[in-house]
Amino acid sequence: MTATAAQPRLVETAAEILQGIHQHRLLSTSQVHALHAPHAHISWPQRLLAQLRDLGLVHMTRLPRRPALWHLTDHGADAAEAIGDRIETRRKVLAPDAAVGALQRHTLAVNDVGIAFVKVARERGDECGPFAWRHEIAHPIGPPPGRRRPEQLISDAVLRYQQHRDGQPRFHYRFVEVDRATRAIDDLAERLARYGRLHRRTIPGPSGRQVRLWPKLYPTFPPVLLVLAGRRRDLLEERRDTVLRLCAHHPDLANTPEVEIHACLLDDLTDHGPFAPIFRTVSDPSQPADWVGNTIDGGDDE
Numbered sequence: 001m002t003a004t005a006a007q008p009r010l011v012e013t014a015a016e017i018l019q020g021i022h023q024h025r026l027l028s029t030s031q032v033h034a035l036h037a038p039h040a041h042i043s044w045p046q047r048l049l050a051q052l053r054d055l056g057l058v059h060m061t062r063l064p065r066r067p068a069l070w071h072l073t074d075h076g077a078d079a080a081e082a083i084g085d086r087i088e089t090r091r092k093v094l095a096p097d098a099a100v101g102a103l104q105r106h107t108l109a110v111n112d113v114g115i116a117f118v119k120v121a122r123e124r125g126d127e128c129g130p131f132a133w134r135h136e137i138a139h140p141i142g143p144p145p146g147r148r149r150p151e152q153l154i155s156d157a158v159l160r161y162q163q164h165r166d167g168q169p170r171f172h173y174r175f176v177e178v179d180r181a182t183r184a185i186d187d188l189a190e191r192l193a194r195y196g197r198l199h200r201r202t203i204p205g206p207s208g209r210q211v212r213l214w215p216k217l218y219p220t221f222p223p224v225l226l227v228l229a230g231r232r233r234d235l236l237e238e239r240r241d242t243v244l245r246l247c248a249h250h251p252d253l254a255n256t257p258e259v260e261i262h263a264c265l266l267d268d269l270t271d272h273g274p275f276a277p278i279f280r281t282v283s284d285p286s287q288p289a290d291w292v293g294n295t296i297d298g299g300d301d302e
Contacts, residue, residue, distance in 0.1 A: 013037060014048045015083050018057060020130050021072055022080035024114070026107045028067045034115050035130040038122070052076070069104065105230070109178045110135060110157050112270055113227050117161055120273040127162035127169075133176065134158055140213070141197040153194045158222065163292075172292065173222035178266070180230035181239060189246035195224055195259045196252035223260035225279075225291065227269060236265050244285045253282065262291060 017036050021027055027035070029046060037045045049070055052058045057076035061069045072080065114133040121128035139153045157176040162169050175195065179188055198214060199221055205211035214221050226243070228236045240263045247253050247261055261282045268278040277288035277296050289295045 013044075014052060016130070017045065017048055018052060018072075018076060018080045019083060021058060021070055022077060023131050023134070024107075024111050025135060026069055026071050026104060027111060028069055028108060030067060031108070031111055031115060032070065035118060038119075069108075106156075106178060106180060107135075109180065109227070109229050109266060110176060112266060113176055113178065113225070114157065114159060116269045116273055117159060120275060121161065123273075124163075124275075126164055128160070132160055139198050139201075139217070141194060141201050144197075151194075153198050159225075171219065173218050173220065174291075175222045175224045177224060177226050179226060179228050179239075179243075181228070181236070182230065185239060185242050186246065189243050189250060192224060192226065192243070192247055192261055193250040193252040195261075196250075196256035199256050199259050221258055223262055226261055226263040227266050228263065229266035233265065233267070240265070240280060241285060244280060244282050247282045248285075257283075262289070262293075264291075 033042045033045045053060055058070050117128045135157050137155045137158045141151055141153045143150050155175045156178050159174045159176055161172040201213040202210040203213050262279040264278045274291035277290055279289050287295055
């Protein structure tokens with residue numbers, strides 16, 4: 001291929017990588033490779049990332065024995081926002097110390113969740129691309145009982161996936177919650193229970209009537225994907241089973257059965273993909289299912 005023929009591809013891919021880092025805040029080199037150049041040798045995205053760094057558009061941060069991590073400069077954020085409309089407009093530029101701090105592992109894990117769906121969509125001919133999830137989406141849920149100050153439920157991410165079956169598209173939305181076992185298990189259950197409050201949250205509608213908030217945000221109420229990481233497998237399985245039991249008895253969820261919670265281990269999601277029976281649910285914690293509720297012997301529920 002001549003240099004002239006290669007140049008448009010170089011510019012297009014580099015621009016997409018820049019927008020991808022803008023959207024997802026912090027990406028490792030392997031994550032950039034998986035999202036934006038999966039069929040190329042990893043040297044290709046490495047070359048583009050180096051060029052973006054030389055242009056002052058991205059920072060590269062590396063800890064000893066850790067992979068290189070990429071995040072935007074202010075100049076890079078300006079450039080990404082000027083390129084096109086595929087990315088969200090909320091600016092989130094990480095300082096170098098934040099890129100290696102406590103936020104790092106959590107952000108990378110959220111992106112690993114999204115990448116697992118991107119990979120399976122490519123295999124199945126579905127649609128879930130590099131920009132299919134957004135981070136830290138805030139939802140107003142009103143004041144808790146006995147208090148006046150309103151609260152927000154900030155989902156780690158909201159993911160969308162378009163499934164093609166029998167020539168008909170089916171759209172799926174999911175709240176994503178990544179738990180790295182850094183909070184008490186009862187605090188985790190309380191966080192998940194707040195989705196019950198979101199489902200019941202009302203706002204003034206036409207003629208002053210109170211209407212549910214969530215239909216103004218989503219076509220259906222998204223199930224919650226709880227993805228656990230950060231500990232040994234046996235400890236994560238115990239943590240998963242415990243939080244599902246706590247959720248089953250929490251009033252905010254027991255009174256709102258429409259809120260579905262599907263829990264899995266991040267290692268299982270990245271190794272086997274979301275269509276494997278790796279999830280457990282509050283409604284039937286003993287039965288493994290895939291992310292749309294199909295059990296090993298069952299049919300397609302959606």
